[in-house]
Amino acid sequence: MKRFLFFLLLLPLALVFTHCQKSVNQVYKLESPSGNNNIHFQLSPDGSPRYLVSHQGKTVIDTSYIWFELAGAPMLKSDFEVIGTEELMLNEDWEMPWGEQRMVNNHYNQIKISLQERSETHRIWNLVFRAFDDGVAFRYEFPQQEGPAEWLITEERTEFQLTGNHNCWWIPGDWDIYEHLYNTTPFAQIDAISKANNANLAQTYIPVNAVNTPVTMRTADGLHLSFHEAMLNDYSDMTLAVDTQTYKMTSNLVGSSRNNYKVKRQLPFETPWRTIQIAEKAKDLIASKLIVNLNEPGKIEDMSWFKPMKYVGIWWEMHLGVSTWDYGMTQDMGSWLDTGQKHSKHGATTENAKRYIDFAAKNGMTGILVEGWNTGWEHWIGFEDREGVFDFVTPYPDYDLKEVVRYGKEKGVELIMHHETSSAVTTYDQQMDTAFALMKSLDIHAVKTGYVGKIIPKGEYHHGQWMVNHYRRVLEKAAQNQIAINAHEPIKATGERRTYPNAIAREGLRGQEFNAWASDGGNPPEHLTIVPFTRMLADPIDFTPGVFDIKLSKKTPNPIPGVAQKNQVNTTLAHQLALYVVIYSPIQMVCDLPEHYEGHPALQFIREVGVDWEQSVILDGEVGDFVAIARQEKETLNWFLGAVTDENERDITIDFSFLDEGKTYLATVYRDGADAHWNLNPQSYQIETMQITKNRKTSFHLAAGGGLAISLKQ
Ligand code: NOJ
Ligand code: CA
Numbered sequence: 001m002k003r004f005l006f007f008l009l010l011l012p013l014a015l016v017f018t019h020c021q022k023s024v025n026q027v028y029k030l031e032s033p034s035g036n037n038n039i040h041f042q043l044s045p046d047g048s049p050r051y052l053v054s055h056q057g058k059t060v061i062d063t064s065y066i067w068f069e070l071a072g073a074p075m076l077k078s079d080f081e082v083i084g085t086e087e088l089m090l091n092e093d094w095e096m097p098w099g100e101q102r103m104v105n106n107h108y109n110q111i112k113i114s115l116q117e118r119s120e121t122h123r124i125w126n127l128v129f130r131a132f133d134d135g136v137a138f139r140y141e142f143p144q145q146e147g148p149a150e151w152l153i154t155e156e157r158t159e160f161q162l163t164g165n166h167n168c169w170w171i172p173g174d175w176d177i178y179e180h181l182y183n184t185t186p187f188a189q190i191d192a193i194s195k196a197n198n199a200n201l202a203q204t205y206i207p208v209n210a211v212n213t214p215v216t217m218r219t220a221d222g223l224h225l226s227f228h229e230a231m232l233n234d235y236s237d238m239t240l241a242v243d244t245q246t247y248k249m250t251s252n253l254v255g256s257s258r259n260n261y262k263v264k265r266q267l268p269f270e271t272p273w274r275t276i277q278i279a280e281k282a283k284d285l286i287a288s289k290l291i292v293n294l295n296e297p298g299k300i301e302d303m304s305w306f307k308p309m310k311y312v313g314i315w316w317e318m319h320l321g322v323s324t325w326d327y328g329m330t331q332d333m334g335s336w337l338d339t340g341q342k343h344s345k346h347g348a349t350t351e352n353a354k355r356y357i358d359f360a361a362k363n364g365m366t367g368i369l370v371e372g373w374n375t376g377w378e379h380w381i382g383f384e385d386r387e388g389v390f391d392f393v394t395p396y397p398d399y400d401l402k403e404v405v406r407y408g409k410e411k412g413v414e415l416i417m418h419h420e421t422s423s424a425v426t427t428y429d430q431q432m433d434t435a436f437a438l439m440k441s442l443d444i445h446a447v448k449t450g451y452v453g454k455i456i457p458k459g460e461y462h463h464g465q466w467m468v469n470h471y472r473r474v475l476e477k478a479a480q481n482q483i484a485i486n487a488h489e490p491i492k493a494t495g496e497r498r499t500y501p502n503a504i505a506r507e508g509l510r511g512q513e514f515n516a517w518a519s520d521g522g523n524p525p526e527h528l529t530i531v532p533f534t535r536m537l538a539d540p541i542d543f544t545p546g547v548f549d550i551k552l553s554k555k556t557p558n559p560i561p562g563v564a565q566k567n568q569v570n571t572t573l574a575h576q577l578a579l580y581v582v583i584y585s586p587i588q589m590v591c592d593l594p595e596h597y598e599g600h601p602a603l604q605f606i607r608e609v610g611v612d613w614e615q616s617v618i619l620d621g622e623v624g625d626f627v628a629i630a631r632q633e634k635e636t637l638n639w640f641l642g643a644v645t646d647e648n649e650r651d652i653t654i655d656f657s658f659l660d661e662g663k664t665y666l667a668t669v670y671r672d673g674a675d676a677h678w679n680l681n682p683q684s685y686q687i688e689t690m691q692i693t694k695n696r697k698t699s700f701h702l703a704a705g706g707g708l709a710i711s712l713k714q
Contacts, residue, residue, distance in 0.1 A: 028085065029239030030111045032131035035428030037278055039129045039136050041113055048078040049127060052137055055278050058375060060225060064159035064248075066127070066140075071152035071261045076125060083124075087111050097303040097501045098586045100361075100616040100631065105294040108132045112141075114187055123147065134288040135277035137230065138558060141270045151269075152261035155253060158274055159654040160227060160240065162187060162247040166217035169530050169623055172196070173210025175254045176203040176454070176463035177489060179381040181523070182530040184624055187217070188244045200518045202381060203423070203454045203489075205461055210239040210252050213492065214537045215625060216285065223281050224623070230273040230294035232294065232470055232494040236262050237463035238272070256466060256709040258459040274463060274492060277537065283380045283618040285533055286629070287481040292495040292539070303483045303501050305387045305445050308586035311416055312360045314347045316591045318372060319516035321527040321556030323347030325380070325420075326373030327396040334388065336375040338397050346398060353404045359594035361411035362606050367587065368408060369448055370418040373399045376422075380452070386424040387456055392435035394536040399410070405442045415442075416486070420450040425470055425488075426457070432474065436481045445482055446587070449474065451489035474499050486542050486587060493539030505542040505585045509535045511589060512544040516555065525570050525678045525705030526624055526646035532582060533623040544589035545579035545604060571644070572682045574672045575707030577602060580609040581642025582629050587611070601687055605670050605709050609640050609698075616656040620642075626702070630658050639665070645702040647678065652700055652708070659694040665712040667692040671700060678705020 003704065004310040027040040028274045044065075053061035067077035073092045093103050108130045115125045143149065147432075151613055165188045171180040172192035180195060196206045214228040227249070240249040253262040273294045279285045317323045348370050356368050376390035405415050408433070417439050421428040428449075439447065450624050451462060456637040471491045478485050479502045490506040494548040497503045509531060515522035528543075535541060541696070547569045569576070580588055582704045590597070590606055597603045610633030619641075621627030628643035639659060659665060666689060673684030682705070692698075692712060700708050 003115050014524065022413045023201060025529040026082065027562070028111060028113060030109055030129050030131045030610055032133045032136070033091070033107050033109060034133045036131070036133055037131050037136055039131055039138070039359055041111075041127065041129065043080055044078075045712045047080040048527060049080060051129070053140070053276060055223065058221075059163055060160040060219070060223065061276065061277060062163055063536065064161040065157070066159065067157045071153070071154050073148065074121065076123060079117055079119050079383055079541070080125070081118055083116045084114040084687075085111055089516060092470065094297065096244070097298070098172045098306070098612050100584045100613050102614050102634065104289050104293065106289070107705055115489065121147065123632045130294070132290055134279065134284065135275060135290045135418060137273040137274045137275045137290065137294055138272050140182045142265070142267055143577065144268045149267055151265050151267065153253070153263040154261050154272065156251045158237070158251040160249040160276070162217070162249070164220055165217050165247060169216045169534050170211040172206045173208065173212050173241070173252065174241075175205040175207065175463050177201050177462060178212055178492065178535070179510045179514070181527065182534060184530070187242065187247055190242045190687070200520065202452045203462070208241055208252060209216060209244070210241040211249075212239055214238060214534050216534050216537075218282070222280070222286055224279045225276040226285055226435070226534070228275045228277070228291060228494070228538060230275050230291045230495045231296070232272040232464065232468060233496070234265065234269070235272055236465045236468065237492060238274070241294070253460055254463040256460050256464045263465050277383065282379060282623050283621045283627070286618045286627075288537070291537065292414065295495040295498040297498065298501055299499050300479050300501055306484045306502065306504065307366070307425055309367040310606070310611055311364040311369055311373070311588055312356045312358060312365050312586050312590050312594070313369035314352055315369055315371050315589070316516070316690040317593055318347050319513050320552060320554055322593070324377075325376035327398065329375065329378060329396070331379060331389075337392070337558050342398070346396065348396065349398045350403055352401045352433065353399070354407055356594060357404075357408050359412050359415045359597070360413045363597070363603065365590055366413055367416050367446070368413050369418060369589070370399075371418045371420070372403065373401065373418065376581075380420070380422050384483045385412070386422045386453065387427050389424065390431075392419050392431050393438050404441065405444065413450075414446070415444050416451070417444050417447040419447055420452065423451045423453040423455045424622065425467070429470065429473070432477055436477065436483060436665045439483060440481055446484040446486065448476070448486045448488060451487070463491060467491060469535065471642065475503055478502055488542070495539060497539055498672070503539075505540040505587050508543050509541060511542070512547065512569070515547070516552065516567055518567065522528055522567050522570055524647065528571070528582065528644050529621075529626055529646045530624050532621070532629075534626050536584065540585040542587065542589070543579065543582050544584055544591040545576055545583065546590045547576055547592045548593060548600055548683070554593065569682070571678050572672050572703055572706040572707060572708060573602060573685045574670055575644050575678070575705060577670050577709035578642035578644045578707035579585065580606060581631055581709065582627060582644055584616070602670055605711060608711050610634070610636070610638065619654065620652065626652060628652060628654065638714065641708070641712065643700070643702065643708040645704075645706055648702050649706065650702055653700060654698055654700060656692055656696045656698070657694055658710065659692070661694055663693070665692045665714055668711045670709040672703035672706040672708070674702035676706055678703070
C-alpha cells in the first residue's frame with residue numbers, strides 16, 4: 001500500500017490550460033505523449049462535430065461525425081460553435097491489487113472541447129478526447145444547463161470511418177449474449193444477421209447488421225485496430241452497425257422494447273469512453289492497458305479479503321450430463337417439496353463437495369464452486385414464469401451448506417457461492433440482501449452469478465441500460481459486503497475492475513462449456529487464438545480451462561435436452577495447460593472431474609502455475625493463428641509460459657530474454673507429443689526438463705490445435 005501511495009503522490013503531473021475562443025473552422029489537434037497517435041477535431045461548415053485519427057502520420061479513422069438523436073427534443077447534430085477548450089496531461093503509475101501485472105502506467109494528453117448550439121436551444125455539449133501511445137479514446141459530457149433536466153437518448157451516432165476493407169474478427173451485435181464464435185472476414189463481408197438463429201443460445205437478439213465489441217481488425221498495411229468502450233455505467237452497451245459499402249461503423253445502442261428511448265439520464269452526465277486501440281504488432285494489443293486506465297481509481301480500500309485462486313467445481317459433470325443441477329423436487333404454493341422423487345444424479349451433494357474439496361486441498365487449489373445447491377433448478381431453462389423460483393438461501397435436502405463450508409475451511413478451500421438468477425432479475429434484486437447476508441454469515445467472499453434465459457421483465461435485453469444498472473448494482477452491493485463477482489452471461493467488461501476490484505472475472509464469450517454440448521461441435525481449435533486479441537482486451541475471463549479427458553469419455557449422449565451429438569474438446573491437452581497462462585483471470589478453474597486428474601503427470605503444471613502476476617510479457621502472436629505469453633508470479637517471481645496454436649501445426653521460437661540476468665532456471669516443458677493432433681490424438685503429450693537462461697532461444701513444435709506450457713523456477 002505504501003508503494004501505491006508513493007506513486008500516486010510523486011508521478012501524476014497534470015497541466016490544465018483553458019482557452020476561450022469562438023471559432024467554427026479551427027482544427028484542434030491532440031497528440032499522444034510520443035506523438036505516434038493524433039486526433040484532429042473540427043466542426044464542419046454547418047457546425048457539426050467531426051474527428052479524424054492518424055497513426056504515424058497516416059489516417060486510420062477518416063472524417064467521422066458524432067451526433068445524438070433524442071426523444072422529445074431536436075437532434076444534437078449541427079449548428080455548434082466551440083466556446084472553450086481545456087487541455088490536460090497525466091502520467092501516473094498505479095498499482096493493481098491483483099492483475100496481469102503489478103504496476104500500470106497511465107500516460108495521456110487530453111483536450112476537452114465545449115460546444116454550444118448557435119440556435120435558440122443553446123444546448124451545451126463537451127467532447128473529451130484522450131490520446132495515448134496505445135490508442136485513443138473519447139467521450140461526451142452533458143453539463144448542467146437550462147432546458148429539460150432529463151434527456152432521453154434514442155440513438156447515439158458515433159461514426160468510425162475506416163480507411164479500407166480491413167480483415168475483421170467479429171461477433172454479431174447481439175443485444176442478449178456475447179457467446180458467439182468469432183468470425184474472420186473482410187469488413188465488407190460482415191453479416192451478423194445470418195447468425196441470428198443460433199440453436200445453442202438460451203437468448204439471442206440481433207436486430208441489425210452490427211458487431212459487438214471488442215472488435216479487432218488488421219489493415220492492409222498490417223496495423224491492428226480494436227474498437228471497444230470503457231467505463232460503461234448507467235448507459236447502454238454500444239454495438240457498432242456496419243455499412244459494408246462505405247466501410248463505416250456507427251454506434252448502435254442496445255435498446256429496450258418497453259421504452260421509446262435507449263438511454264435515460266438526468267443532467268449532468270457523461271457517456272462511456274469510445275476506444276480505439278492501435279498497435280503495429282498484434283501482440284501489443286494484449287499489452288495495452290488503455291481500457292482499464294480509462295476507469296476511475298479504486299473505490300474499495302481493503303481488498304485483502306480476496307485472494308486470486310485456482311478452483312475446482314461441481315460443474316463440468318453437469319455439462320457432461322454425468323450429474324444434474326436439479327434434485328427432482330416439485331414446487332407447491334411457492335415452497336419446494338421433497339416428494340421422494342430425488343433422482344440419483346443430483347451433483348451438489350455434501351459428499352460430492354467433500355470429494356472435490358479433498359482433491360483441491362491435495363493439489364493446492366483454494367476454491368470450490370458448487371452449482372445446483374439451491375432449490376429451483378427443476379424450473380430453470382425453458383420456463384416463462386421464473387420470478388421467485390430461486391431464493392439463493394435454501395439448499396436441497398442432500399446438501400449441507402454449513403458443513404461444506406466448515407469442511408472446506410478446515411482444508412484451506414473456500415466456497416465460491418453460486419447464484420443462477422435465470423434472468424429473473426427483479427427476484428435477484430429482491431433477494432440479494434438476504435443472499436449476501438447468508439454469505440457473510442458463512443464468511444464466503446466470492447459468488448458466480450448467472451443470467452441464462454430471456455430477461456424478465458420482457459422487453460429488456462441483457463445489454464441495455466436497465467441491465468447495465470442491475471449488474472452495477474450487484475457489483476456495488478457486493479463490494480459493500482466484501483464479495484467478489486464472477487458474472488456469467490454478464491454485461492461486457494469495460495475495465496471497471498480498476499474502480500471495483502471485486503469485479504474479478506466474467507464470462508461474456510463462448511466458454512469451455514460449449515465443448516460439452518454445443519450442437520455445432522464446440523469451439524474450433526482457433527477459438528483461443530482469437531479470444532486474447534478480442535474479448536480479453538476488455539478484462540479477465542472465466543473461461544474454465546483444464547479438460548484432460550479431451551474426448552469426453554463420460555459424456556452422456558443427451559445432457560442438454562435436444563442435443564445428442566458426440567462432442568469433444570477441440571484442442572490438445574498441452575493447449576489446455578497453456579490456457580492457464582494465455583487466458584488471464586485471477587480465478588482459474590481446474591474444470592475436469594477429479595478422477596481425470598488423479599495420478600496424471602501433467603497435473604503438476606496446473607498445481608504450480610501462478611494466478612497473480614508481477615508482470616506479463618506478450619511474446620508473439622497473430623490474431624487467429626497463435627499466441628505466446630510469459631507471466632511472472634508475484635510472490636515467487638517464477639515464470640510461466642503458455643502458447644497455443646490454431647488448427648495448424650507450427651514451430652515457434654521462444655526468446656527467453658524476459659528472464660532475469662545471471663539466473664539459471666529449471667524449466668519443466670509440457671508439450672504436444674510427436675503424434676499429437678487436436679482430433680486424432682489430443683491426449684498425446686510429453687514432459688521434459690531443461691536448464692534455461694536469459695540468453696536462450698529455443699524452437700518448439702506445436703501440434704495442430706496444440707500448445708506449450710513451461711514452468712521456469714529459479
Ligand atoms: C451458464 C454458465 O455459463 C455455466 O457456467 C453455468 O454452469 C450454467 N449457466 C448454470 O448456471
Ligand atoms: Ca454461459
